[in-house]
Amino acid sequence: MSKDKDKLKALVKDFPTLPGVYLMKNDKDKVIYVGKAKNLRARVRSYFNKIADHSLKTKYLVNQIDTVNYLLTKTEVEAFLLEASLIKKYRPRYNIRLKDDKTYPYIKCSVSDAFPRFYMVRKVKQDGGIYFGPYTSGWAVRGTIRFLSRTFRIRDCSDSFMKGRKRPCMTYQIGRCTAPCVDLIDQKGYQEDVQSALEFLKGKEKKVVKNLTHQMTEAAGEERFEVAAKIRDSIEVLKRILEKQTVVNPNAKKDQDVVAFYGDERGVLIETLHIRSGRVIGSRPYFIARLNPNSELEEVKDWLTSFLNQYYTDNIIPDEVILQVDLGMDITKLLQAVFVERQGKEPKISLATGEKGKMLLDLAMTNAQSHFQDQVSKHENRLEGLEQIKKKLHLPASPLRIECYDISNFQGSQNVASQVVFEEGLPKKEDYRRYKIKTVKGSDDFASMKEVLQRRFKHTEYDDPQLVVIDGGKGQLKMATEVLKEIGRTEIPVVGLAKARILGTFDNKEVSQSKERFFLPGRQNPITFANNSEALAILVGIRDEAHRFAITFHRKLRDDVSLSSVLDEITGLGEKRKQRLLKKFESIEGIKAASVEDIAKLPTFNRVLAERILIHLEG
Numbered sequence: 001m002s003k004d005k006d007k008l009k010a011l012v013k014d015f016p017t018l019p020g021v022y023l024m025k026n027d028k029d030k031v032i033y034v035g036k037a038k039n040l041r042a043r044v045r046s047y048f049n050k051i052a053d054h055s056l057k058t059k060y061l062v063n064q065i066d067t068v069n070y071l072l073t074k075t076e077v078e079a080f081l082l083e084a085s086l087i088k089k090y091r092p093r094y095n096i097r098l099k100d101d102k103t104y105p106y107i108k109c110s111v112s113d114a115f116p117r118f119y120m121v122r123k124v125k126q127d128g129g130i131y132f133g134p135y136t137s138g139w140a141v142r143g144t145i146r147f148l149s150r151t152f153r154i155r156d157c158s159d160s161f162m163k164g165r166k167r168p169c170m171t172y173q174i175g176r177c178t179a180p181c182v183d184l185i186d187q188k189g190y191q192e193d194v195q196s197a198l199e200f201l202k203g204k205e206k207k208v209v210k211n212l213t214h215q216m217t218e219a220a221g222e223e224r225f226e227v228a229a230k231i232r233d234s235i236e237v238l239k240r241i242l243e244k245q246t247v248v249n250p251n252a253k254k255d256q257d258v259v260a261f262y263g264d265e266r267g268v269l270i271e272t273l274h275i276r277s278g279r280v281i282g283s284r285p286y287f288i289a290r291l292n293p294n295s296e297l298e299e300v301k302d303w304l305t306s307f308l309n310q311y312y313t314d315n316i317i318p319d320e321v322i323l324q325v326d327l328g329m330d331i332t333k334l335l336q337a338v339f340v341e342r343q344g345k346e347p348k349i350s351l352a353t354g355e356k357g358k359m360l361l362d363l364a365m366t367n368a369q370s371h372f373q374d375q376v377s378k379h380e381n382r383l384e385g386l387e388q389i390k391k392k393l394h395l396p397a398s399p400l401r402i403e404c405y406d407i408s409n410f411q412g413s414q415n416v417a418s419q420v421v422f423e424e425g426l427p428k429k430e431d432y433r434r435y436k437i438k439t440v441k442g443s444d445d446f447a448s449m450k451e452v453l454q455r456r457f458k459h460t461e462y463d464d465p466q467l468v469v470i471d472g473g474k475g476q477l478k479m480a481t482e483v484l485k486e487i488g489r490t491e492i493p494v495v496g497l498a499k500a501r502i503l504g505t506f507d508n509k510e511v512s513q514s515k516e517r518f519f520l521p522g523r524q525n526p527i528t529f530a531n532n533s534e535a536l537a538i539l540v541g542i543r544d545e546a547h548r549f550a551i552t553f554h555r556k557l558r559d560d561v562s563l564s565s566v567l568d569e570i571t572g573l574g575e576k577r578k579q580r581l582l583k584k585f586e587s588i589e590g591i592k593a594a595s596v597e598d599i600a601k602l603p604t605f606n607r608v609l610a611e612r613i614l615i616h617l618e619g
Contacts, residue, residue, distance in 0.1 A: 203277025
């Protein structure tokens with residue numbers, strides 16, 4: 001063991017034997033691992049004892065540790081809760097963590113409203129609302145909400161839109177809403193419609209169909225044939241939806257999640273299968289590269305428990321979680337206590353047993369195996385593409401982290417830049433950055449690039465890239481190279497990416513497109529990649545993403561300036577009030593769509609000013 005590790009081992013001797021969370025940092029003071037422990041001293045000391053028995057990943061981790069800090073908690077449950085939040089905050093390199101930024105879509109019913117509505121959300125809150133999901137597809141969720149609104153005539157408008165109505169909107173005119181906004185239905189009648197929609201989502205479809213059939217018969221008996229026809233159409237749509245759903249247990253009343261995994265030395269695929277009232281509503285895979293679930297050095301209970309702890313931070317905890325392996329009584333009870341603390345719900349956590357349990361597990365494992373092959377193939381293709389980039393561009397190492405920069409301005413004003421990061425060939429959006437150029441007036445890309453790279457590389461807590469991509473040809477590359485030289489970072493490889501050119505003329509119809517060209521410092525001729533290569537897809541992908549990110553930011557700034565100038569014309573609207581309006585409603589259209597009451601309730605606003613704003617914008 002090195003002297004540094006001896007120092008760490010001595011440091012750990014003074015750690016308390018209490019529960020808490022420990023944070024391991026590298027020599028740049030960056031958190032690289034977060035762990036929890038019932039006994040901090042014993043747990044952290046284990047990293048520096050019998051290193052030969054550790055997995056390859058843990059050996060790499062130990063070699064990177066420069067210091068270890070800790071945070072005490074009152075209980076082991078609190079340590080679990082804190083660990084999940086710190087992993088989410090720091091995104092440590094060596095933790096098992098959910099890298100997918102796309103959160104699950106849910107259907108939320110705002111039952112606390114006098115006239116509730118259904119809408120899609122991606123975050124579950126303890127706000128009194130009723131949530132259904134998680135679903136796999138946002139498109140499917142929007143389709144289901146549309147079906148609920150049309151079938152049960154539930155409002156689909158926002159609260160601010162509803163408050164501002166003085167007469168029914170077009171949705172009422174075409175028979176898809178009962179117009180609670182203007183009191184054409186009372187609260188009790190509306191709540192009955194909402195209850196029918198909730199029963200459908202809870203899996204009580206037979207009861208819903210029976211009620212709708214009864215309503216259709218009544219309407220026909222009263223010779224309200226148009227109403228009866230609409231109810232008939234709703235019943236048909238409902239039946240078609242039910243036919244498409246996979247039913248695994250028609251008599252089930254509870255919500256279940258099944259968690260299965262499959263993998264080898266290349267990584268592990270964790271599959272979550274979601275069953276609600278006996279119907280499969282979706283599944284989702286999570287791939288963790290280089291974690292071998294079959295290795296004796298990888299403790300399944302540790303990484304699977306970490307996954308479950310993080311996963312149920314943002315997702316609804318079901319009535320039952322069915323697992324592929326037994327976590328043991330101690331861990332199971334601890335997880336249940338964590339879930340109670342988090343959402344007030346204690347699910348049954350169990351190994352798949354019995355015919356139905358094993359059937360569900362088999363279904364989840366089949367999905368896991370299939371998705372594993374897909375993910376491994378894509379992952380290996382990306383790594384192969386990175387190796388192609390290394391060879392073609394003569395890099396010292398495979399560019400596992402690539403950063404791309406793009407400068408954007410409009411006629412010399414509103415200078416901005418974007419920083420986009422790809423890790424292992426995929427976007428790492430939490431490391432994206434936007435820069436407002438502070439020191440440059442007018443259009444000076446060199447000075448702007450210098451400022452951006454200087455600001456970027458002051459942040460030593462970020463990992464260094466193995467490649468910097470500059471959007472542009474020789475001129476932009478020279479500029480970036482000189483900047484890196486000025487700031488003393490010449491060891492970082494840089495390449496300029498020039499867009500493909502149109503060759504020939506349209507008159508003689510001999511028109512073709514050149515390849516994307518890559519320029520290296522000190523090399524006259526550009527380098528090209530095969531059109532269908534993974535390497536080209538990665539490099540062009542990060543360039544296009546940087547361009548999109550910069551243009552989006554630039555457009556937002558221009559819109560803010562334009563909106564601000566319009567608001568300048570309104571008497572009584574000072575700078576602070578303008579900022580509050582912009583923050584709340586974001587655009588002119590957003591303000592126009594707001595009601596007088598919505599604007600008036602902002603701090604320092606009143607009804608007279610709100611009316612003046614709307615009159616001015618409408619005029």
